[in-house]
Amino acid sequence: MSSDKIILDNIDNDYRSYNELIKLYHTYANDHFRTINVEITQWFSANNCSVLGAILTELQTNFNNINIDPGPAKEILEKNGFMAFFGHARRNDVYDTTISYLVLEPDDIRYFSRYISTELFSKQSLPTMTELIKNRFAKSIYEIFNNAALHSKTKKIFSCGQHFPKKDIIVFTITDSGIGIKNAVNNRFNSNLSSIQAIEWAVEDGNTTKEGVSGGIGFSFLREFAEANRGRIQIISNNGFWELDQGRIKTAFFDSEFPGTVVSLLINTADEAENYVINETFEDIF
Secondary structure: OOEEEEEEEEEOOOHHHHHHHHHHHHHHOOOOOOEEEEEEEEEEOHHHHHHHHHHHHHHHOOOOEEEEEOHHHHHHHHHOOHHHHHOOOOOOOOOOOEEEEEEEOOOOHHHHHHHHHHHHOOOOOOOOOOHHHHHHHHHHHHHHHHHHHHHOOOOOEEEEEEEEHHHOEEEEEEEEOOOHHHHHHHHHHOOOOOHHHHHHHHOOOOOOOOOOOOOOHHHHHHHHHHHHHOOEEEEEEEEEEEEEEOOEEEEEEEEEEEEEEEEEEEEEOOOOOOOOOOOOOOOOOO
């Protein structure tokens, strides 16, 4: 079994960092029975354990062995439970700054709903919301999970997050290793959209690949919430990058395709607005 080493340097929530993670995947995507040593240097945004975990799990399906040197990220990655998947003990999160790393099967929606309630909506620093908005926010996150389970053909769904009290933000990320939004949309409608065009279609209210039902509330509501909250939503799928950050949209193509879809939310916890003015139309997803 041959071995190799790759360095992840300063991984944050931006185009460059996602591109580096995609490069890691494609460096070893066709390898088998290799020992892959991953070294983390400088900063690693802990919510991206969702992305890294999906990539490393895909590489493990080819009988590759993964070793991780977490470097300066050791403490936070032990607190959120990520390193427990690679032989490390879990560390107690005394200050409750993490949203645990979770790997679920596509049919674990009920477990995921409990996870969201206990890990995300238990944070006291979340902006004050009406019960209607809080309920819709939660169900929109469930819809992201549900879409991955029903349409992406993924075998696993990965989630993780981090709370930055001094920066007044919470970042939460869901990742699947399925066929991606572009393929799901083009297969459903016999179209030929690019990855960015498919993402842009998916974030519009009412658009869905489901047959015979209304939908689209997952992406469209979270987009509306991000705008009202002055937060951020990022979607990475196939080779497309789409970001809405404080009302400004940015798109770009990656050098290679990500093996699935990433949805990352940044919640501005300093927002003092108690009532968000958001489209009232809502369909129960269950």
